[in-house]
Amino acid sequence: MDSSLNNSNIILDPLKLPQHVAIIMDGNGRWAKSKGLPRVYGHKKGAEVAKKIIYKTRELGIPYLTLFAFSKENWLRPKEEIEALLELLKIYLDAEFKEMEKNGIKFKVIGNKEDFPDDLQEKLNFVERATEKNDKMVLCMALSYGGRAEIIEAIKKLAEKIKEGKINPEEINEKLFRKFLYTTDIPDPDLLIRTSGELRISNFLLFQLAYTEFYFTPVYWPDFNEEEYLKALYSYQQRERRFGRVYEF
Numbered sequence: 327m328d329s330s331l332n333n334s335n336i337i338l339d340p341l342k343l344p345q346h347v348a349i350i351m352d353g354n355g356r357w358a359k360s361k362g363l364p365r366v367y368g369h370k371k372g373a374e375v376a377k378k379i380i381y382k383t384r385e386l387g388i389p390y391l392t393l394f395a396f397s398k399e400n401w402l403r404p405k406e407e408i409e410a411l412l413e414l415l416k417i418y419l420d421a422e423f424k425e426m427e428k429n430g431i432k433f434k435v436i437g438n439k440e441d442f443p444d445d446l447q448e449k450l451n452f453v454e455r456a457t458e459k460n461d462k463m464v465l466c467m468a469l470s471y472g473g474r475a476e477i478i479e480a481i482k483k484l485a486e487k488i489k490e491g492k493i494n495p496e497e498i499n500e501k502l503f504r505k506f507l508y509t510t511d512i513p514d515p516d517l518l519i520r521t522s523g524e525l526r527i528s529n530f531l532l533f534q535l536a537y538t539e540f541y542f543t544p545v546y547w548p549d550f551n552e553e554e555y556l557k558a559l560y561s562y563q564q565r566e567r568r569f570g571r572v573y574e575f
């Protein structure tokens with residue numbers, strides 16, 4: 327579909343779309359609180375918004391979308407909230423698996439899958455395997471994900487290879503190091519969106535965000551919608567990415 331066509335008055339340049347959008351979907355709890363509802367309602371509404379944004383990304387032809395759904399640190403939340411979040415994830419996987427298939431979406435988890443209960447791990451593995459060959463878009467879900475944990479795990483695996491004599495320390499460079507990150511095969515995000523007004527990255531993709539463009543919006547995730555998404559993409563298209571170089575004299 328021509329991505330310049332949409333229902334709002336925001337016109338995007340289809341040739342300048344990011345290849346990879348990463349989103350910190352934040353503000354579910356505060357959204358619920360502002361309506362006098364329990365936090366879980368915010369997560370429920372947030373899951374619906376995530377679904378819409380996934381299909382909008384697919385429709386726009388953006389090949390990679392990473393969603394921060396549960397952080398390593400989120401295990402510190404009350405048990406009931408964690409259980410509700412895991413339940414929502416299960417419901418999402420059951421309900422959307424066929425739709426992912428239909429839309430050519432490949433599902434991939436980054437983070438410590440093994441932290442989750444066995445039945446959820448099995449579901450995640452199943453959907454990953456079943457969608458492995460889909461090639462229209464990669465939906466990367468960050469689950470029990472921590473950026474520092476990812477880097478430390480990568481270093482451990484690398485150290486193991488060195489110990490086995492399979493890698494010589496001299497060979498280590500950025501390209502080789504990336505092979506040990508969860509995001510092997512996934513390009514760095516071009517655009518990071520964080521909702522809810524917080525101006526921090528909360529341990530998300532620490533290595534990969536080095537040259538990413540950031541977009542912060544005060545909108546709580548459950549109120550985020552296509553229009554807000556297009557605004558973020560439009561803002562991205564106005565940026566000049568210099569990667570340390572000089573383009574004008």
Ligand code: IPE
Nearest residue numbers: 351352353354355356357395
């Ligand atoms: C984001 O919303 C969802 C998760 C972290 C799982 P929050 O639950 O963090 O909502 P706030 O930030 O407390 O409003």
Ligand code: IPE
Nearest residue numbers: 350351352394395396397528
């Ligand atoms: C980041 O949001 C994690 C997710 C959106 C899944 P948090 O709500 O956990 O981040 P902090 O605690 O405000 O930094």
Ligand code: MG
Nearest residue numbers: 352353354522
């Ligand atoms: Mg939050």
